[in-house]
Amino acid sequence: MYARVTELAGFGDRLPEYLERIRDRVLPELRQAPGYLGYLNLVDREGDAVLVVSIWATRAEMRASEELVLRLRGEAATSVGASERFVREYEVAFREPS
DSSP, X not given: OEEEEEEEEOOGGGHHHHHHHIIIXXXXXXXXXXXXXXXXXXXXXXXXXXXXXXXXXXHHHHHHTHHXXXXXXXXXXXXXXXXXXXXXXXXXXXXXXX
């Protein structure tokens, strides 16, 4: 398994709007992507930041999703005035529950 981790910031009072967009528009498309296994959206309200973790079955499937994810992430973030701080990719050593 592999994970793409992205930090976004600068939501201000539009964080609820961003989260709604993720639930309503982003996740339905991600669920259709080959190799997609899951998604976490971690919110730091005081720091005005969000950490997004998407989980993929293989590195190849994660990499194949880049164009889709870039589009979805860009639309969701820019629609509320947020910006990307970083994107990193990791191999998942283990997860609980497995």
